[in-house]
Structures are given as structure tokens and as C-alpha cells.
Amino acid sequence: MKKTKIIVTLILVFLMLMMFLLYILYRNNIFRRKINNFLESKNEELNIAKEKAEEASKLKTQFISTISHELRTPLYGVVGITNMLSDEHKELANSPHLNSLKFSARYLLSLVNDLLQINKIEENKVVLEHVTMNVADEINMVSNSLSFIATRNNNKVITEIDPTIPEFLVGDKIRLSQILMNLVSNALKFTQNGEVKIKAGLDRKENSLCYIKFEVIDTGMGIAEKDLGKIFDKFVQIDRKEDDYQGAGLGLSIVKKLVKLFGSEIFVKSQEGKGTAFDFTIAFDSDSSKVNEIINNIPVDLSNAQIYKVLVVEDNKINQMVTRKIMEKSNFKTLIVDDGYAAIEALSKEPFDVVLMDINMPLINGFETTKLIRKKGLTIPIIALTAFAKDEISEEAFEAGMNDVLIKPFEPTKLIYSIEMLVKRKND
Structure with a gap:
């Protein structure tokens, strides 16, 4: 009887353990189903969110494209008519009103281009070109293009170009001009009765690569230390005393992204009331064989006086x-x-x-x-x-x-x- 009781007790304990294990398995199974259902619903939500994000991205691209088209069309008329006035009425060549109209048209066009540029960079659609270029010519072109802003704010533009920089380099001169144009125009806008210096120096040479250091230094109002970390963000305008020509807040964001495309980084130093300095270093190819090959492949203008x-x-x-x-x-x-x-x-x-x-x-x-x-x-x-x-x-x-x-x-x-x-x- 004692043995039987012990055996029965053990059997009951074993059965209870089995029941407990089955219960745990049952609960785990229910829990796993709930987790799976939860994960499936979340996965579905993520897919829906992804589709909505992709749709929003497409709509944004389409919106920017449509807006740029609708703005470029009348701008073609504005720019064309101002050029016609300059050609047909030579007495208006120095008219401040006509010059202001030309500047406003170019400024509006630059905003449209900035919107397209930032969108292309974010979608990885910008590819650097490899053409022959002269650093001094590009810097002088930027300086001359912004002479209106310099005159307006009574500023002086000074260029310092290292004579040891090779005459011809291979790189993307359009993107380089965009970087310099944005930096110099910003410097001129926020500097009054001062000077803006554009410097280019040969930093170092590694094999056929020439590392050129560019600097844009102004004597303007400067940037507060608390704002230095956000000046390269999109659509950000830091607090300024002057509110003229604030722009869309895209210029420096584009600059940073373009410099990154060159495989480099841009640095800024500023002190309120004393000015701001930007600098970045870009590597250009100075291989004479590549330079000559590109120059030889440039189409020559064989235009004549034929009437078409x-x-x-x-x-x-x-x-x-x-x-x-x-x-x-x-x-x-x-x-x-x-x-x-x-x-x-x-x-x-x-x-x-x-x-x-x-x-x-x-x-x-x-x-x-x-x-x-x-x-x-x-x-x-x-x-x-x-x-x-x-x-x-x-x-x-x-x-x-x-x-x-x-x-x-x-x-x-x-x-x-x-x-x-x-x-x-x-x-x-």
C-alpha cells in the first residue's frame, strides 16, 4: 500500500508537471501568435508608411519640377526683354533701374536653380564633370558676376591667387563656381563698407593631384557662435540685423553638399562684428596628358556670317x-x-x-x-x-x-x- 501510494503520488506529480508544461506551451503559443500578429500589423504599417514616403518624395520632385518650369518660362521673357532694352537703348546701359531689374531676374533664377540643385543632390543625381579649367578665370568670373552686389553695399572684392597653381587643371568648374558664388554672394550681402577676399592657394601636391585651398573671408557682421552649427541646414535663416536679401536659406546647404561631392569638408570661423571666414580644400587633376586630351577634344567655333x-x-x-x-x-x-x-x-x-x-x-x-x-x-x-x-x-x-x-x-x-x-x- 505504501509503495502504491508513493507510485500514485509520483504519477500525480508527473501529471501535474505535464499539465503545467502544457499550460506554459499553450500560453507561449498564444503569446507568439499575438507577437506575430503584432509584427505583421506593424510590418504592414511600415510598408504603408514607406509607400506614402515614396509617394511624397515623387510629389515633392514633381512639385519642384512644375514650379521651376512655371518660373523659368516668364523669367525667359524678363531676361530677354531686359537684354533687348540694353541693346536697343544704349543710353540705358548705366541705368540703375535696368541694372536692378537684371539683378532681380538673375536672383530669382538663382533661387529656382538652388531648389533644383538641392533636390538633385539629395536624390544622388549630381555627377561631377571632368573638364579643363583655370582657377584664376573661375574666381575672376565669380567676382565680376557679383560686382552689382559689391557696389550696392560699397564693398571691395579682393582676389589672391597663388601663382604656383598650374594654369590648367581638370575638374568640375561649374560646381566650383557654384560653391564660390554662394559663399561670396553671402559675404557681400552681409558686409557693409568693407571687403570680401577670395583666396586660392596650392595646399599640397600628391602625384598628379593638386590640392587647392579656397578661402572666402569678409569683414561683415559675423555669425554668433550659437548659430555656427546650423548655418548649413536647409531653409535656415539665422538672426540678422539686416533683413534685405535674406534668400531662401539654401545657399550654404548647397555649398556643404557640393563640397562633400568633391570628397572634402568646409570649415567656418566667425566673430560677431569682425567677420566670417570659410575655407575648403579640393583636389584637381593636373596630369598634363589628360589636360591636353580634354583641350584637344573641345569643339572649335567655326561660325560664319551665313544666314539661316x-x-x-x-x-x-x-x-x-x-x-x-x-x-x-x-x-x-x-x-x-x-x-x-x-x-x-x-x-x-x-x-x-x-x-x-x-x-x-x-x-x-x-x-x-x-x-x-x-x-x-x-x-x-x-x-x-x-x-x-x-x-x-x-x-x-x-x-x-x-x-x-x-x-x-x-x-x-x-x-x-x-x-x-x-x-x-x-x-x-
């Missing part, structure tokens, strides 16, 4: 007038039509040397018009004149059969050069 017949396809009346003036200034014969169908009809009636095609038009856009022209077997050069960003439409433009793309507003000399090169290439 140009068909302009543009629906905006003001832009029609501006483009006509550019053509007439070069003694080109011009016919203007309002839409793509009218362009096709004009090409069927008489010969032209080149077509200047707008992209965003009613009835039929520039891409579809170009495709119809190519289907008819016409090999006439077609140049897209558009307010869209070049990288957004270039692929579609060339696939449609266009030969070149120019972004409004553009330098008239670029358009004339493109016309002459394309027409000569077709006739050769």
Missing part, C-alpha cells in the same frame, strides 16, 4: 518676341508658329535650316511633334528650348529625335553656337 532660316515653335507670345529678337540679331530669317501641327504644315510648304521647339504646348507637345517630323523622313536639326530641367527631359528629347536641349533662360550665344554646329554637321 529658322522655324520657331512656341505658344507664349512674349517668348516668341524674345526668340525672334535673338534670331534677328544674328540676321537669321525667322518664322514663328504657335503649335506642333502648324510647325508640321510649315515644314511641308518650305525648307528650313533648323527648328527651335518648345516642349510644353497645347494640342500637341514638342516630343510628339518631333516624332511626327521624323516619321516624315525630315532630318532637319531640332533644338528643344524648354523651361524644364535638362536632366528631366534629355533622354525623352533625344529618343523623340531632337538634336540638342537648351534650358530657358539661356545665353543667346549658346543658342547661336548650337544652331551653327548642328546645321554644319548636317551639311557635311
